[in-house]
Amino acid sequence: MSRPLAPEVSAAVRQGAGVAVATGLYGISFGALAVVAGLSVAQTAALSLLLFSGGSQFALIGVVAAGGSPLAAVATSTLLGARNMLYGAVVSPLLSLHGWRRAVAAQVTIDESTAVAVGQRTPAAVRAGFWTAGVGVFVLWNAFTLVGALAGDALGDPRAWGLDAAAGAAFLALVWPRLAxxxxxxxxxxxxxxxxxxxxxxxxxxxxxxxxxxxxxxxxxxxxxxxxxxxxxxxx
Structure with missing residues (x-):
């Protein structure tokens, strides 16, 4: 019989899972908007899989949709994604990873995984929250990006479904208790x-x-x- 998780670890897992679901659903919005902006379904899916930074992805398709050059789109996306370097500096000493695990962690070091991780009080809870949020968002974001890209115009304006607010609301819920x-x-x-x-x-x-x-x-x-x-x- 496996040992039950410590209460703080269970809480971190629940928190990470909730954030992953809210953020992942927002991927529908990105997928739909990317296709409307002129990207193919394959390009949209590859962008989420390889870039995997919601803000940077929306910045890129925003420039593309406005008729900007590919260079301007990449530059804008890269500039916005530079914040992830700051997140890496925060979570790296908390996780103490080496080798291939460090490379995997770098791919899922995003707003949500960082926020969940730094909100925990024990090393085990930090790791549980980081990996649950990071991997959860990665899987669901890519899955729902594909759903949104395939649906395309059939969804209409994704903001009408409230998906643009879901990720922001989840992130605010994480940050709010730390403003005491x-x-x-x-x-x-x-x-x-x-x-x-x-x-x-x-x-x-x-x-x-x-x-x-x-x-x-x-x-x-x-x-x-x-x-x-x-x-x-x-x-x-």
Whole structure:
């Protein structure tokens, strides 16, 4: 008989699975919009399989749909995807992986897997949350991308189904509990101000990187915060 999972690990798995489902369903929207923008079903599926970064993928097809050059599309997508390097720096010491496992982890280091991982309190829960969210999103995102691409115009505007809000809502649910401290609230507020100021004037990707830069600057210059109080999952 297998040993039951520790409560914090079970909670991390449930959290990761919930995020994976919400984010994966959003893949329908990407698949449909990519085909409408002029990509073939095969190109759309390959983009999700190889690039696997929702924001970068939407940025790419946005440039394509607007008639931009392939170089502009790739540059915009790459710029927005640069944030994943920051995520890698965060989760790498938490996971302590080597060899092929490190390469696999790099492919599934995304917004959702990082958010779930850093929200846990034990090493086992960090690993469980990261892999459940990362692999879960990868599988479901690619599956539903294909569904959306095959459906194409039959779905109409995917935003009418609310799929554009599902991933954002799930991510907000992960971030919200971590804003209890005043420092976190101040950083989040400043990041929002910087993002809103840059969105109308900066290329896609710059506002996201600037918002991440706010957290980096604050973390590098502010005095260290006291360690969080210990507690169980039920205490959160």
């Amino acid at each position: 401290e005043r420092r976190a609230q101040a950083v989040a507020g400043l990041a929002v101000v910087v993002t809103l100021a840059l969105v109308p004037v900066a290329p896609a990707g710059i506002p996201v990187l600037a918002a991440a830069g706010v957290a980096i600057v604050v973390g590098a210059t502010a005095p260290a915060a006291p360690p969080p109080a210990t507690g169980t999952e039920a205490d959160r």
